[in-house]
Amino acid sequence: MIGSNQGQAATVGDCVYIGPHVSIVEDITIGDGSIIGAGSVVIRDVPPNSVVVGNPGRVLTRPSHQTYIRHPAPLESKS
Secondary structure (H helix, E strand, O other): OOOOOOOOOOEEOOOOEEOOOOEEOOOOEEOOOOEEOOOOEEOOOEOOOOEEEOOOOEEEEOOOHHHHHHOOOOOOOOO
């Protein structure tokens, strides 16, 4: 049946963004820090810090978490 979960649920890691209208099959793992693009259909495990898009979902890139989250650029103040 569409929209039901009769098996084991997917495991979603920490700091994961799942866009709108995403479908995730049961019994897969989405790694920490991953981003799932809008409308994607995730049918395989997703490695940590991956960007997944499409139908079926494919790993587009694996950015370094340190690059875009842990080292934010300081904002300059206008004085």
